[in-house]
Amino acid sequence: MRIFDIISKKRHGEKLSDEEIKFFVDGYTCGDVPDYQAAALCMAICCRGMDEEEVSALTYHMMNSGDTVDLSALPCTADKHSTGGVGDLTSLVIAPTLATLGVNIAKMSGRGLGHTGGTIDKLESIPGFCTALTGEQFMKQVRDIGVAIIGQTADLAPADKKLYALRDVTATVESLPLIASSIMSKKLAAGAETIVLDVKYGSGAFMKTPEDAVNLADAMVKIGRDMGRRMGALVTSMEFPLGRKIGNTLEVIEAVEILRGELEGDAKTVCVNLAANILSLAKNIPMDEAFDAVNEAINSGRAYEKFLTWIAAQGGDVSYIKENRLPVGKFTREVVSANDGYVSGMDTERVGLASCMLGAGRVTKDDEPDLSAGLVLHINPGEKITAGQSIATLYTSDEGKLDGAEKMLLSSLKLSDAPVEDMPTLIYKVIR
Numbered sequence: 001m002r003i004f005d006i007i008s009k010k011r012h013g014e015k016l017s018d019e020e021i022k023f024f025v026d027g028y029t030c031g032d033v034p035d036y037q038a039a040a041l042c043m044a045i046c047c048r049g050m051d052e053e054e055v056s057a058l059t060y061h062m063m064n065s066g067d068t069v070d071l072s073a074l075p076c077t078a079d080k081h082s083t084g085g086v087g088d089l090t091s092l093v094i095a096p097t098l099a100t101l102g103v104n105i106a107k108m109s110g111r112g113l114g115h116t117g118g119t120i121d122k123l124e125s126i127p128g129f130c131t132a133l134t135g136e137q138f139m140k141q142v143r144d145i146g147v148a149i150i151g152q153t154a155d156l157a158p159a160d161k162k163l164y165a166l167r168d169v170t171a172t173v174e175s176l177p178l179i180a181s182s183i184m185s186k187k188l189a190a191g192a193e194t195i196v197l198d199v200k201y202g203s204g205a206f207m208k209t210p211e212d213a214v215n216l217a218d219a220m221v222k223i224g225r226d227m228g229r230r231m232g233a234l235v236t237s238m239e240f241p242l243g244r245k246i247g248n249t250l251e252v253i254e255a256v257e258i259l260r261g262e263l264e265g266d267a268k269t270v271c272v273n274l275a276a277n278i279l280s281l282a283k284n285i286p287m288d289e290a291f292d293a294v295n296e297a298i299n300s301g302r303a304y305e306k307f308l309t310w311i312a313a314q315g316g317d318v319s320y321i322k323e324n325r326l327p328v329g330k331f332t333r334e335v336v337s338a339n340d341g342y343v344s345g346m347d348t349e350r351v352g353l354a355s356c357m358l359g360a361g362r363v364t365k366d367d368e369p370d371l372s373a374g375l376v377l378h379i380n381p382g383e384k385i386t387a388g389q390s391i392a393t394l395y396t397s398d399e400g401k402l403d404g405a406e407k408m409l410l411s412s413l414k415l416s417d418a419p420v421e422d423m424p425t426l427i428y429k430v431i432r
Contacts, residue, residue: 003033003041010044018057025061029159035166042163042172050177052219058177059223062185065159069106069135069191074142077104078282079192080274081183083216086204086352087243087377091119091149092255093271093298094278096306099146100297103282106142107149108156108190110164112361112369120151125249125371126326129316147310157185168362174206176216184223194230194282197221198274202239202424204348210235210428217431230281233431236270239424240346240381243267247360247374247395249326256321259304266426272298273427281432329358329372329395333402337391341415343383345424350412351375357405358396370397375409382420 006020016024024041027033050058071077078098082088095105109119120131131151133141141148152161160182167173167182187195197220200206201213217233224231236242244265245254257263258271272294280290297303308318320326355361359370373396379385391413394405 003027003037007037007041007044010041010048013048015051016054016057021054021057022061025058025065025159028162029065038163039166039170039172042167042170042175042178045177046172046175049175052222055177055180055219056223056226058181059184059188062157062159062163062181063189066157066189067153067155068189069156071104071106071191071193073139074104074106076102076194076282077106077192078194078196078278079105079107079187079190080196080198080278081187082198083179083183083200083206083213085200085238085242086348086355087241087246087251087254087267088198088200088238089122089243089251089255089258089267090198090271090274092122092252092307093258093268093303094275095147095149096259096310097271097275097294097297097303098278099310100302100306101279101293103146103194103279104142105147105149106138106190106192107147108152108186109149110152110186119149121369121371122248122251123149123314123316125252126311126316127320129311130314133314141313145306145309145313147306148314152186157189160185176207176212176219179206180216180219180223184220188224188227188229192229194278195224196231196274196278196281197233198270199233199235200238201235201428202237202348203346204238204241204352210425214429214431217429221431232277232281234270234274234277234427235429235431237424237426237428238348240266241348241351241377242270244377245374246351246355246377247328247358248369248371249328250374250376250395252321253324253326256304256307259298259307261299261301269426273430277430277432327372329370329374329397331396331399331402333394333406334390335392335394335406335409337385337387337389337413337415338410339415340386341384341417342419343379343381343385343414344416344420345381345414347412347414350408351377354394354405354409354412357408358394358401359398372397373401375405381423384419385415
């Protein structure tokens with residue numbers, strides 16, 4: 001069997017066998033298949049697709065390309081995954097909230113991919129926070145305080161870890177089979193009993209339409225359910241950035257504001273809905289009871305206190321959080337609107353790219369982001385704005401990056417002369 005023949009077969013739109021998929025996954029994991037051939041096969045899959053059996057086989061073999069985590073010693077384990085977005089800080093809010101409610105969050109997360117942020121990068125923006133725990137430390141922390149989030153280890157779905165970085169720089173991110181298998185191989189290998197997915201649609205998401213997002217959600221829920229997990233998914237809008245603070249440190253700051261009860265809005269709405277669905281599935285309780293419990297955990301301050309306990313447990317200096325002094329980029333600029341109008345939308349991918357241009361993201365897989373960089377939006381969907389009004393503040397450690405980021409951000413703004421009546425649905429569908 002040759003990888004050349006497998007690439008050619010998929011390029012011609014033919015179905016790959018289980019053996020061929022295993023040959024590719026095993027070969028790429030051990031280094032026998034080089035990056036350029038793996039990239040070629042990913043591009044062929046992007047263009048030609050995979051059927052349900054191929055996606056299941058790819059997920060299974062990537063899941064088993066390394067170690068799998070046994071969480072059976074922990075009761076009521078749950079995990080959440082987002083397909084990526086801009087201003088998507090949900091894990092930072094959901095994890096401590098659920099930990100206060102008896103749900104153990106033993107989670108492995110990724111770094112930023114393309115124009116979207118990564119939970120690990122955000123957590124590492126807190127001085128001292130350690131995302132690399134040993135297996136023993138990880139399990140002990142979850143037993144002790146109910147929550148731990150670490151980076152994906154080299155031994156957990158290593159095939160996916162290599163492909164994840166490769167896809168980021170070869171324009172092969174936006175593929176339903178590759179996204180579904182990537183997400184589910186990690187989530188299944190990580191061992192949680194309950195998994196809820198936040199599947200984004202819109203200009204800032206990999207899935208551009210709600211229908212495509214529903215298809216991806218359905219595929220992943222089916223994969224997980226067939227492997228014995230409690231599964232759910234929310235299909236949510238990324239037609240506008242979820243949070244108003246975009247960038248690693250900035251998103252931590254916004255998550256803290258939500259946990260303190262200082263901030264309402266779309267980000268909090270999605271966080272509460274995701275947490276309630278996880279709690280309902282994990283504890284087998286009605287949704288109204290789950291919503292009440294989640295809101296009480298946040299409104300009482302218990303979730304914020306758990307957040308501080310969690311950050312301290314992983315070495316983070318919580319004084320930066322308590323004293324509101326997490327560091328942001330020292331060079332700033334106000335971006336103002338050139339015209340009057342109603343905010344009919346934003347090209348959210350361009351907003352994310354503006355943040356990347358300030359230093360917050362990665363252009364190549366080896367880049368180290370500026371964790372203090374990003375931007376803060378001052379406008380909301382549907383809002384009427386005037387010429388000269390500030391729409392955002394940019395933050396960076398490199399003053400030379402401000403001009404390009406400002407241009408990119410302004411190009412993302414969509415204005416209309418009349419009020420906007422039909423805004424995108426924030427939570428399009430819930431799949432249980």
